[in-house]
Amino acid sequence: MTGNIISFGKTAGHGLRARASTMAAATLALTLSSSTAVFAEDAKFDPNASITIGSLYEPQNLDNTAGAGQGINEAFNGNVYEALFTLTDAGDVQPGLVAEQSVSDDGLTYTFKLRPGVTFHSGDPLTAVDVKYSIERVTAEQSKSSRKKSLATISAIETPDEQTVVVKLSARSISLPYNLSYVWIVNDAAKDLNAGEDGTGPYRLDEWRRGSSLALTRNDKYWGTAPTNGEVVFQYFTDATALNNALLTGAVDIITSVQSPDSIAQFKDNPDFTVTAGQSTTKELLAFNDRVAPFDNVKVRKAIARAIDDKKLLTSIWGEYGTLIGSFVPPTDPWYVDLTAVDAYDVESAKALLKEAGFADGFAFKLDTPNYDPHPIVAQFIQSELAKVNIKVEINVITANEWYTKVYKAHDFQATLQEHVNHRDIVFYGNPDFYWGYNNPRVVDLIKASEAAANTDEQTAKLKEANTIIAEDAASNWLYLYPQIVVSSSAVTGYPVNGLNSQFFAYGIKKSEQ
């Protein structure tokens, strides 16, 4: 995401404290607390409970094709709106509003039979026309959906009868079901989707108070399994400390994603709270502009990757949490390969590589650093690491909005720091026009061919190869994978812990009776 996170009040250097001594104790506490979570699930829960979810990501509007931000996926995906397919918290794609599907042998025609008896919150029945309308909303000219491009192969959508949708493609697209999991099915008669909704999900929108909260109430006419709670309120904060205090004082029940490493300590040794570390897809990147010198030189990029001790960086920021990665692909993706050994930390070989590249005396570059955590701390760390190989880093702090104009749109940068949250986003390396300008025709071909693959094995093999090449090319420097930490009061259970693509399914949350 391009950061709508504002994190004032937290100072740089905050995270740089040694906490090796607490590591063992923390792991123990984690195991203990997850076992209490299981225990609490067996206890009686209140079927009409109101669950308050604390989050830092308030949506900007309520329409995911109108630039609402990641917050709307958190609040609405699977809760208010459903899609033809669902990306589960475990990362599988399962049928959602689709009851049956068939694919033609050439892979260009998908026929979906819709689930019968589904109605929208307004009372209208779900029909094939609604589905066609919903898909076309995402591919429409004015759509701001970041997934628009991945649906570009759709050439026609036909609706032979009320319950059948036929999607025709111009080229094979093995990720079509996955990509359709982003497409909300909305009522084609719905009016104001910026401030209202008309979906088929287990909750309906009750009230949105901009700047404060978004409330959902149970949809009693839901076609599927009824939610295990009566009401869900997303309470929005702009400051991580205020959010932590809210959980401490019982004003919220769950924090969807803890972003301040220091605050975990106050929860994990306390039996009133449950700390769960899930699988994350958020990668911290030192992205070079591969178009410009000296970063157009593979040796320079590899040298920088070897000169930075990723492990030390991760430990100093997140302690025992987080994962080291050797490329852009997190361990949860099927095409993950352990590439951490490629360009591992080795200052001497970094110096040798720089010498080979003609930079024995080093060079200087400007690092565009977004002003929110953890980027400023990471920038300082990189600055001191690279000083050891005579590379001088000038840190240029910019806001998220400037980043988007300067780096993303204009490509006017040498190197930058950014977090990439999306799942399955290795495809960015197959686009030479992307902001980092990595252009390897072999990778472009592989990524394109993987999408046209006939089966997932072929897709996986191709992406594994692409993944290995980008690592060998040191296309960017992948510093670490963020941890995904959910903290809750121990009275609630049943929430998703991985939060893939920022989703937060609320329908299974149970709150024990008090």
Add this chain to the structure above:
Amino acid sequence: MVLFVLLRLLPGDPANALLSVGADAAQIEKAREQVGSNLPLWQQFLRFAGSLARFDLGTSFVSGKPVIEEILARLTVTVPLALMGFLLAVLVAVPLGILSAVKANRWYGGLISTVSQLGIAIPVFWVGILLVTVFAVTFRLFPSGGFPRRGWQNEGQAFYALALPVMTIGLVMGASLLRYVRSATQDVLGSDYLRTARALGASFPQALVRHGILNGAVPIVSILGIELATTLLGAVVVERVFALPGLGSMLLLAIEQRDYPNVQGVLFISTLLVLLIGFAADLTQRLIDPRLRERAVGGNA
């Protein structure tokens, strides 16, 4: 005008708030067209000036909601917060200020002025964080932040949520106000009319209440006006610490997202409020002090 230019000098683009990583060039262009940031500056200005002349604050680039609607919703938090904070400040400052001037030679007189000095030196957000730590996290007496979902439909909850923010503003503002009250009282104590009143047989408290308060109030009222205006604008910090959906947090978010209509709208409305408060303070002064009224009339004659 100044506002318009200053905002445009900031690097960045309001369209960015609507886009995310993954958007292509055509989508970016479309978003810029939607918010009008692809137009030349003078055209953007004409649009802005035109709608302002019609008292139309426009619609937010980001949420697509009318600006005025959101401002009104947020005023329901900021105005009560500022007024209650202000009231608390007055309740603290006036009696203590007078006391510390009258009893300057006693130990508590000195103590009050020392504490108030401290109150001025401490930043608002620190007082807020301290109150949260003590009253919310440790003693669980008040909520640490946030505003009830139903707002003022649930008055008890709303007051409860505002308790700590109000205390924060009241304490900090009270501390600075106290010093003005104290020096105004000192002026009054040294004045001839008070000595005359005493000479005519009034007791000290009688003289102070009868003649001192009104005389001392004149300069204080104008300070109060300024302080109230500052509170409205300065609520930004307090709203942030307590996660309140007020005008200040709206302004911050709008600047962050380069949502120009929202920024302009908030600044326009708060300027209007400040002018109104200034006007009200001026009127009050005239009501209190007949000399000011005569002067105004005399000027016209």
